[in-house]
Amino acid sequence: MSIYITVYVIFSLLLLLFLNFLFKKKNRKPRNGSAYDSTSVPQEENRKNMEEQVTDLLKESAIPEPALEYVEADVEPIEDMEPQTLSRMKESKKEVGKGKILTALMLGAFVAILNQTLLNVAIPHIMADLNVSATTVQWLSTGYMLVNGICIPITAYLIEKFGTRKLFITAILLFTIGSFICSFSTNFSFLMVGRIVQATGAGVIMPLLMTVFFTIFPPEKRGMAMGMMGIVMLFAPAIGPTLSGWLIAHFSWRLLFDIVIPIGLLDLILSFLWMRDVTKITNPKFDFPGLLFSTLGFGFLLYGFSEAGSKGWSSTTVVISLIIGIVALIAFVIRELSTENPMLELRVFKYDIFALTTIISMIINMAMFGAMILLPIYLQNIRGFSALESGLLLLPGAIVMGIMSPISGALFDKIGARWLAVVGLTITVITSWQFTTLSMTTSYSHILLLYVMRMFGMSFLMMTVMTEGLNQLPRHLGSHGTAASNTARQIAGSIGTAFLVTVMSTRQGVHMGQYSNLITSTNPFIAGKVSQIGQGIAALAHVPAAAGNQLGLYMIYGQTMKQATIEGINDSFVVATGIAAVALVLAFFIKRARIKE
Incomplete structure (x- = not known):
């Protein structure tokens, strides 16, 4: 690799x-x-x-x-x-x-x-x-x-x-x-x-x-x-x-x-x-050291976060990648702040509203992109929906966002980003919390409605918060502001995805361990269920009763694994709710930017 x-x-x-x-x-x-x-x-x-x-x-x-x-x-x-x-x-x-x-x-x-x-x-x-x-x-x-x-x-x-x-x-x-x-x-x-x-x-x-x-x-x-x-x-x-x-x-x-x-x-x-x-x-002037540090820093950092979701944070590859990325990123910051011709002007972060809105945008991206990974896992891997069906579930939310984005933009021109962000994040927090109650019987229409409401809230956030911060920058720093903002948001999305997937995997293991202590042959309830399912399988498949019981145990284990995964996903949405709540608190401190010339 x-x-x-x-x-x-x-x-x-x-x-x-x-x-x-x-x-x-x-x-x-x-x-x-x-x-x-x-x-x-x-x-x-x-x-x-x-x-x-x-x-x-x-x-x-x-x-x-x-x-x-x-x-x-x-x-x-x-x-x-x-x-x-x-x-x-x-x-x-x-x-x-x-x-x-x-x-x-x-x-x-x-x-x-x-x-x-x-x-x-x-x-x-x-x-x-x-x-x-x-x-x-x-x-x-x-x-x-x-x-x-x-x-x-x-x-x-x-x-x-x-x-x-x-x-x-x-x-x-x-x-x-x-x-x-x-x-x-x-x-x-x-x-x-x-x-x-x-x-x-x-x-x-x-x-x-x-x-x-x-x-x-x-x-x-x-x-x-x-x-x-x-x-x-x-x-x-x-x-x-x-x-x-x-x-x-x-x-x-x-x-x-x-x-x-x-x-x-x-x-x-x-x-x-x-x-x-x-x-x-x-x-x-061409800043070659800045380019080198930027390439190593952001490249290894993004790679480390992307691999952490599947390999775990203790993986040697992940640890080494993150260390190289962080060291190179520190060198990049020192270089850009000390040179007369920086490749990326990091002094844009001295503008308070830009810095605050960038942090809020990063937090929003962490919650949003992580949830976008978790929901397809639940729909396709657990519930058995096809890729087309899970894609169709996301479509109404996209339509709502397409309708609301210009409207929220027009509202921003009149009232600014603070109250739009507060309303949007409140909706996001509530709907994220609702996703913590997913089960094997949650209806398709219920998930669709929750997702539409979540996207409705998001439509007040993404562009308005970022625009308020960029409005504070002088015109000559516009390109540096957009580059810095996009870089920060992409890194945050990778961190959020890796972190929430890690939470899901870790909590899935915890829940599976708890269920394993219950699924034993000494448990009368489990023994009765295994016997009941095993007899049915033996009759249908024309196999001995012992083989039927073994297949029945596998079926119960498979259902238990699915339930543990669902509970791991629910726990991840609890964390996503907390992340969104942090952004909600910060949103109250957004001020109307005074345009710099």
Whole structure:
């Protein structure tokens, strides 16, 4: 396994160096932060008049100044035009240009996030088709997560170095190429390479999308904008299991990659046509030590947490990975705080509201992602529901989130994040506690209703809390804030998943030990049940009574194991409830951010 993580580290370093070399010659010195300042009109007098009119318009524009460069290229100078007419024309073209950019970005983010959740259902089919073990095939998910974790922290540097246009085109191109490789792979190694290439592109898309949103939308409109983005972030992973379950039931697992290829190609075309640089290209110096420490720190940390859920916290692999990750992460923090040109500006955490909301977002992710792992285990492994049925159970919650995200965003613009977070977390705490009473007879409709209510509460949380914190940051720290926030949330999700799975496994063993003390031949009740079941099995299977009794004992043991697992899951939801309660207390301290310029 260690060879895989070594390959990931080397691949990430080589890729960044290659991109740096590729764009170095093409990068021109930034001209007031715009890639379109070279656009000019032949008539110098008209140009001056136009600049004066645009300058006046900037004061009332809905788009922050750094994002307006791409708008200037859209406006044709027209002689003798009334100022009001010119203003209306300018506003119209501005909105059209902004809409095109957001369309390209959100389509890319949707397909990248959707791709992460499509593969889970296909794991057993890939194991059989490529003849690999469960431990090996799990690297398709683990490797993807590791490369994502490596790429996200360097997004701020890449945005400042190459601009949003080049970076997004490169990201969606890599993602599409990786999908091609996966679709046509004939062995596991080839498939693994495709997943790494996919993750390299997908890892920068989400932080880049958030950076663009915070650049082109003014503070008073960011809530609604982030609510729209929440549809992508939360709806895509929710429909993934349902779509994947249906496709696997009727077609080959390769179709999971085939369906994202045309979307990737379409988005590649749209990004070439519509994408613009909306941030300043500052050409920062390349911080190689920072990249090295970041890669080792986040890579080993995420790997350690991902393995802890299955191998246990005392595993040598887990302990060594976490130690290396923590040491490298400490070195990364020291490096970034001491250098003049940090790869990731960690001083964003000196802003109190940003720091608080990041902590709350991390806690929410711990509770949410852990629960998203526990529920499918209960539905499929214990209750015997198919992947499609368990996916369909998650779909109504996704629809509710899709409806509520823009609404919660609009409410955020009016009242801020505090009371939205309090209401959302209260609902989350209550519904999480309700999940602590699962049993073998809990109805499908009851679980569905609880999950819908839980997602309703979550719709008030995810984007609003994060937006409040990012609103406090000065504009030039926006890309660093989104990169830091996304990195923290991903690590928290991994910690939450590993921790809650560990709680489930540990408590399952405790409950099974308690039941084992009861299931003995000396227990009259158990002896009677074994005899009763054994006689029935012996009669149906035409076997001796002793063999029937043995099979009856196995059946009781199997049911006991299921019950112990359910109680372990219930105990994990108790912990998840406590985690959500901590976030609820912290939510009362959220303040309305004063926008920094």
